[in-house]
Amino acid sequence: xxxxxxxxxxxxIALVFFGTFVFLYQKSQPKVKEYEICSxxxxxxxxxxxxxxxxxxxxxVNIKPQISGIIDQLYKVAGQTVKKDEVIAKVKxxxxxxxxxxxxxxxxxxxxxxxxxxxxxxxxxxxxxxQVVSDEEYEASEVKYRQAKEELAxxxxxxxxxxxxxxxxxxxxxxxxxxxxxxGIILDVPVKVGNSVILSNSFNDGTTxxxxxxxxxxxFKGNIDETEVGQLREGMSVDISIGAIPDAKLKATLEYISxxxxxxxxANQFEIKAALSIxxxxxxxxxxxxxAEIILExxxxxxxxxxxxxxxxxxxxxxxxxxxxxxxxxxxQKKEVTTGLSNGVxxxxxxxxxxxxxxxxxxxxxx
Numbered sequence: 001x002x003x004x005x006x007x008x009x010x011x012x013i014a015l016v017f018f019g020t021f022v023f024l025y026q027k028s029q030p031k032v033k034e035y036e037i038c039s040x041x042x043x044x045x046x047x048x049x050x051x052x053x054x055x056x057x058x059x060x061v062n063i064k065p066q067i068s069g070i071i072d073q074l075y076k077v078a079g080q081t082v083k084k085d086e087v088i089a090k091v092k093x094x095x096x097x098x099x100x101x102x103x104x105x106x107x108x109x110x111x112x113x114x115x116x117x118x119x120x121x122x123x124x125x126x127x128x129x130x131q132v133v134s135d136e137e138y139e140a141s142e143v144k145y146r147q148a149k150e151e152l153a154x155x156x157x158x159x160x161x162x163x164x165x166x167x168x169x170x171x172x173x174x175x176x177x178x179x180x181x182x183x184g185i186i187l188d189v190p191v192k193v194g195n196s197v198i199l200s201n202s203f204n205d206g207t208t209x210x211x212x213x214x215x216x217x218x219x220f221k222g223n224i225d226e227t228e229v230g231q232l233r234e235g236m237s238v239d240i241s242i243g244a245i246p247d248a249k250l251k252a253t254l255e256y257i258s259x260x261x262x263x264x265x266x267a268n269q270f271e272i273k274a275a276l277s278i279x280x281x282x283x284x285x286x287x288x289x290x291x292a293e294i295i296l297e298x299x300x301x302x303x304x305x306x307x308x309x310x311x312x313x314x315x316x317x318x319x320x321x322x323x324x325x326x327x328x329x330x331x332x333q334k335k336e337v338t339t340g341l342s343n344g345v346x347x348x349x350x351x352x353x354x355x356x357x358x359x360x361x362x363x364x365x366x367x
Contacts, residue, residue, distance in 0.1 A: 035330060036361035037322060038306050040353060045304055045343050047297040051272065053222020055242065055288040057213035058275075061182055064206040066175040068198045069093040071191050076210065078189050082180040088189075088210050089178040091197060110152035114145075121145035184214040187286055218276045218284055220252055220292050223262075223269040231296045232257055238274045239293040242284070251277045252292065297341055304346040309359040310339070319353060320360035332360050 072092035076082060124141040127133040188211040191197065200206030220240055224232070232254065240250040252274035261268040274292060278284060311318045317339055320332035337352030353359070 034364045035332075036364060037325075037330075038309050038359045038361040040349070040355050040357055040359070041304050041346070042301055042355060043304055043346070045299050045302060045341050045346060045348055046295050047341055047343055048293050048295050049224065049228050051222040051224050051292040051294065053220055053272075053290060053292060055218055055240075055276070055284055055286065055290050056221050057184075057187075057215055057286055058217045058219050059182060059184070060187070060211060060213040060286070061184075062208040063088060063178060063180060063210040063212060064200050064208055065091050065178055065197050066199055067091060067093060069176070069196070071193050071195045071197060071209070072176075074189065074191075074193055076186050076189065078186050080186050082184065082186060082212060084181065084183050085179050087177050087179055088186070089191075091176045091178060093176060106155040107152070110148070110155040114148040114152050117141075117145045117148040178209050180210070180212050182212055182214060184212045187211045187213050213286060215284070215286065216278070218278060218286075219255075220274040220276060220290055221271065222290075222292055223264065223271055226261055226268040226270065228296060229257065229261075229270045229272075232272065232294065236294060240274070240276060240290050241293070242288050242290045244285075244288050245282075248282065250279075253277075254294070299341045299348055302340070302348045303353070303355055305349050305353065305359060306361065307342060307345060307347045309361055310337075310347070321353060322358035322360065330360075 069091040071089055073090040074088070075090070076086075076088045082088065121141045121144070124133060124138050128135075128138045189209070190211075191207065191209055195207075197207035197209060198204065220238070234254055234257065236254040238252040238254050240252050242248050242250070254272060254274045256271075256273035258271040261270050263269075272292075276284075305319065309319050311320070317337055318334055319337050321335055322330060323333050324331040335352050338350040340348035340350050342348070
C-alpha cells in the first residue's frame with residue numbers, strides 16, 4: 001500500500017514538472033500577429049473645411065434721432081414689422097436756452113422789419129394811386145414787403161422747431177417723429193419712454209432708438225484660416241448648419257472673401273460672407289451660431305484606401321499587401337505608394353496598388 005502512494009506522488013510531481021515545461025515553452029514562442037484586412041475602393045473623395053460664424057441680415061440699420069430730447073412715445077416693439085417712413089417713436093424736445101433765445105430774437109427783429117416795410121409799402125400804394133412814384137419804385141417796395149413777411153414766417157418756423165421740433169410749414173416731416181428708413185423687422189428697441197436721446201454729430205454717434213433689419217435677406221459671416229483661404233473663390237457652394245435648428249441644412253453661395261487678414265488668437269484669419277437661400281416658411285433669427293462647410297477639393301471615382309493602412313519611412317509612404325493567409329498565417333508584401341487627396345478617413349492612391357488588393361490594417365489585439 002505504501003508503494004502505491006509513493007508511485008502516485010512521483011507521478012503527480014512528474015506531471016507538475018511536465019505541465020510547467022509545456023507552459024514555459026509555449027510562453028517562450030513568439031506570438032503570431034493578426035491584422036485587420038482592408039480593401040481598396042473606388043469612390044468620390046472630398047476635402048472640406050468647416051468655418052464657424054453667425055447668421056446676420058445683410059441690411060441692418062440703427063435708427064437715430066435728428067434732434068435731442070426725451071422719448072415721449074414708443075409706437076413699436078422688437079419683433080414687429082415696419083415699412084419705410086413708418087413712425088417708430090416720438091421725441092419731446094428740450095430746447096437749448098441759447099438757441100431758444102436766438103430764435104426769439106430773430107422773430108422780434110423780423111416783426112420790426114415787417115412793420116417798417118409795411119408802412120413804406122402802404123405809403124407807396126397811396127403815392128402810386130396819385131401817380132407820384134414810378135412803377136419801378138412801387139414794385140421795389142412791394143418786393144421788400146413780401147420778403148419781410150417771408151422772413152417773419154421763417155423766423156416763427158425756426159422758433160417752433162427749436163421749441164417743439166415741429167415745422168409749421170411741413171408738420172408731417174417733423175424731426176420729433178422717428179421713422180424707419182427701410183422696410184424690415186425691428187430687432188431691438190434699446191430705449192424706454194422718458195429716456196434722454198441725442199442726435200448724431202461729429203462729437204458722438206447719437207442714441208440708437210431702434211435697430212431695423214430686412215430678415216428676408218440673410219448672410220453667413222465667419223472667418224477662415226490663411227492656410228485655406230487661397231483655395232476659396234467667389235461663387236463656391238456652401239452648406240450651412242445652424243445649431244439652434246439641428247435638422248436644417250441650408251444652401252448658400254460664397255460672395256465675399258476679405259482681401260485683408262486679421263490676427264485672431266495668434267492665427268491670421270480672413271472674413272468671408274455667403275448669401276443664404278431660406279426655404280419658404282422657415283424663420284431664422286439674427287445672431288444664430290452656424291457652421292459653414294466648404295468643399296476645397298474633389299476627386300471623382302478614384303482608387304482609395306483607408307489612411308490607417310499607411311506606413312511612413314523617411315519621406316516615403318508604404319502599404320503592406322496581403323499575399324497569403326492560409327493555415328492562419330498572414331503574409332504581406334511591402335509596396336511603396338503615391339497618395340493624393342484625403343478626407344481624413346480615406347485617401348486617394350495614385351500608384352503602387354491595384355483595385356481589389358487586400359491591405360494590412362491595424363493589429364488585432366487578443367485578450
